[in-house]
Amino acid sequence: MHLNSNNIKAAAIATASYGIFVGSDTVVKLQSEGYPLSQTIFMVAGMACVFMALFCIVTRNPRRLVPRYPRFVITRGLILATNTAMFYYSISLIPLADAYVLAFTGPIFVALLAFLFLGERLSVLATIGVVVGFVGVVIATRPAGGSFGLGHAAAVGSAVLFSITLLMLRRVHHAESDLALAFVPLVIMASVAFLIALFTGSIIPVALDAFLVFALGGFCQFIANILLVRAFRLGTASVVAPSQYSQIFWGSLIGYLVFGATIDVYTVIGATVIIGSGLLVLR
DSSP states (O other), X not given: OOOOHHHHXXXXXXXXHHHHHHHHHHHHHHHTTTSOHHHHHHXXXXXXXXXXXXXXXXXXXXXXXXXXXXXXXXHHHHHHHHHHHHHHHHHTTSOHHHHHHHHTTHHHHHHHHIIIIIOOOOOHHHHHHHHHHHHHHHHHHOOXXXXXXXXXXXXXXXXXXXXXXXXXXXXXXXXXXXXXXXXXXXXXXXXXXXXXXXXTTOOOOOOHHHHHHHHHHHHHHHHHHHHHHHHHHHSOHHXXXXXXXXXXHHHHHHHHXXXXXXXXXXXXXXXXXXXXXXXXXXX
């Protein structure tokens, strides 16, 4: 089996990225227990922006934060911010497990949209692999049954929007900076979260230890966003997208280490199915 080296590198980078995103999500989950959600998002996204700015200052190239094609980058940033808002809306209405399963349909949408709009070849084997991967997600998370409502629709809509932002990375000009592509959405997210927190009066003083935890979450956001942008600019979208399923592994590990959650047999079976799906897509 011959594999494109760029696709192998991109899949590995994306897998690492999604793992680091779980670290950031863990910080949000922990901090939202003591701070309003809008303030938590503002702190994490804001700290990520700070780290990006410091990185550019240290490397003496701050212009990398300024998009060369602002219309494209800002449009993608707005879509990404909307995607995040829809996902948080969904988890306010439906169980978290249901929302994650529906959000993990993203790789399926990426593969289909890449086939329809980017002309990427989607073989029967790759199609089966993506679908099997989703089946593995369902097995691992075992979502509760119920009727399809607004919360479910928001989760699916979030997955579609996230897929669009990933595919846009395949059409961005090669001269555009990876840092600008990651920086602008975070600025939009931090700004919107701050305005919500300000107008709802849900800002409370941050203790030093909590600030350090927020900084850790922001650092994870900084690294994860850079890696994800690089992965989708380097590899084929339909091959890189299933790497999102790896969040089940990362999430299970963090859940066990941080929250004491046990890893049951369903998670193991689901993980095995997901590994098989990844091999199908790569082949």
